[in-house]
Amino acid sequence: MNNQVMEKPKLDVFDQLESEVRSYCRSFKTVFHKARNAKLWDTRGNEYIDFFAGAGALNYGHNNAKIRKKLVDYLLEDGVTHSLDMATEAKETFLTRFREVILKPRGWDHKVMFPGPTGTNAVEAALKIARKATGRTSILCFTNAFHGMSLGSLSVTGNAFKRKGAGVELSHSVFMPYDGYFGDNVDTMAYIEKLLDDPGSGVPLPAAVIVEAVQGEGGLNAASRKWLRRLERLCRSKGMLLILDDIQMGCGRTGSFFSFDDAGIEPDIICLSKSIGGYGLPMALTLLKPGIDIWEPGEHNGTFRGNNLGFIAATEALAYWENDQFRRDIHSRERRMRLTLERVSEKYGSMCGEVRGRGMIQGIAFRKPELAGRLSELAFESGLILETSGPRGEVAKLMPPLTIEMNTLEQGLVIFENSVDKLAAEEVKS
Template identity: 65%
Template sequence: MSTKQAEATDMQVFNKLESEVRSYCRSFRTVFKKASNAFMWDVHDRRYIDFFAGAGALNYGHNDDSIRKKLVEYLMSDGVAHSLDMATEAKESFLVKFQNVILKPRGLDYKVMFPGPTGTNTVESALKIARKATGRTNVICFTNAFHGMTQGSLAATGNRFKRGGAGQPLGGTTFMPYDGYFGEEQDTSLMLGKLLDDPGSGIDLPAAVILETVQGEGGLNLASPSWLRSVERICRKHGILLIVDDVQMGCGRTGSFFSFEDAGLSPDIVCLSKSIGGYGLPLALTLIKPEYDIWRPGEHNGTFRGNNLGFVAATEALRFWENGQFQASIERKSVVIGNALKRFAANYPELVKETRGKGFIQGLVFHKPEHAASLCAEAFSNGLIMETSGPFDEVAKLMPPLTIEESVLRQGLAIVEQGLDRLQASLATPSEPALKQEMNA
């Protein structure tokens, strides 16, 4: 049986019964059955290195032993699984540990809201409370932003294809150019400040500015600390709330627990999801400065905002942050990733335009967008899972679990290099139709 025939057989049930909206299974055409830290295995017992990490939901890897043990113990003791927003022992333990391990050491004072189980839930709640607290409706967002797929978060998302899925006009937002949008020489925060200072600009004074410090889906665009601080100063000047969407970049993805720590920001609202659940379990937090926590009881709710299994896993996952060793390991391995990508860019200049990103979310930007997809396909055929991002899918993105062993990380990077080598060789060799056309000429 050929590879294509095997793939067709593997995917038969999904092709027949699952909605056409399915996405990742079209790129990774196999059926997975088990996983451990940075490895996944399919039903044919083929092993893959995971440089995707659940789109950032698995910062602590697949099936962490310690987290799994806590979950099993909780289940076997008849621990409460579902509780809406009732008080539970599991929620209490998480709140106390999050306060003591994450917030207090960083000098941060936030009330913790559980808005529902996903990233778009926390963004929706952040937009709502900003509008409620200020009495204003407009929200400033940025080019190439991605904040979610429900109506409010999608209105703050830049991607034309994703916005088109709404099926109706999306409003309540004004887009501004992100840092570097016009090149390194242009400070786009000056444009934002000028427009907000000018009563004739046509820009309604916003309730909030929402941003990602690194735009993951938008192509690994990295905002400089100075630009971020400038945007924060503008917000303070005009009484605008600053929302940082740390759904994908939080929980250590950029190196520190919050992605804004290096810039010294003090956001009014922070959105967390994905890896805050510790084990890939659905969980989201909206962190709100106490003075803006003016919700009336039940004014924002959701049936699954009390995911106690998520609380148990998240509480145990915070052990990684009890001292500086884990963060130091992230920083050390981030250098390995960055050095490798710089070397690839230097060795394959015909393919690679530049490198982008920070920490454990870095990537290669290709001159021709289709080559990013080709590299990911070649890598998958050689046992590595990675994806593309950017408005043209021009970036091949690496985002392994933060817990990946350095030896496994280097194995994955070697597969990336092998893919680049194969891709360059294929471009240097004329295809058979092209060769025939050249000979006939």
């Protein structure tokens, strides 16, 4: 990008009025003005390619034209926007389309719960219903997991920094090693099976296991399909429910609608949010097998669980999944991203570690964790937005909208590679 910033934008209002908890605006120091698909522009007219996509909430791009038209038409017709959990035409249409496009082709009969507008709402509902359905209290979770920022979700999140923000003890969770946590030569599933089989291990039988097929915030760690199948079998043998958190990895991020589609498993509970809202609109789902759906009416609720604009946008977004073309488009972009990442990793092997991720969420783990953050700074100066992940922020993460034009993807990858070159030059000087 030919980004020429003559003077730094003023962020006084944000510095003076917004809480110190603000985060992303500290990394991307400008005031954004408009956006279209995979690009943003700030108030000074500078253009940026977006390899962050709202932390996965914008799989279908900024201001998707087809979805926007549906939203505008709905608003101009005085469509209901807020309805709690009352029945509306918008919700009826979404539920019907979701069943036809997503559930039926997989042979599933999961019930759809609207727990509230964000991912952590979906997880909280999943944890509560798992305990209610099994009568047990603990939840088995994994190293480097991230499931949300409310107390229940934090209790099954591994990141020490995030957990510290709770201010109270986080309990009723049992952490186990994720696939590959000890390296390729250690079978973590055998370790977990042993602890749950041994009455002397001190590990109580959990109500459920909550897992991500790919750990986005945890460093782009991807579980093998075999490991996920063994986890499902373990859950069945022990009467534990399997909760699959697909909040960031769902809606096509890894190539198919669900990140676990090719593993051949059927989770008892699935958590969706972020891009299920289609247009970056707040929306979340907790999918439940019918036998688990034992809620009393109103036992779990939320004022904004009836976001009808989300229903409208989500319904239109499902059109991408009516045939196989979108999945093929994602895979072609995945391959292009992988080529660049592997070339960079090989070129700078002393600085870069392994290439991680799957689909259109990939990245490089740096041997010095701070280099990933510095790379993000250099890329932003050249007009590319990318973030870091991992327990030490050591992974530079590429996560563009799934709808990114191929030429824009190429431009972004060039900026990324040039930024790595600049980073390597800095390292030589230091």
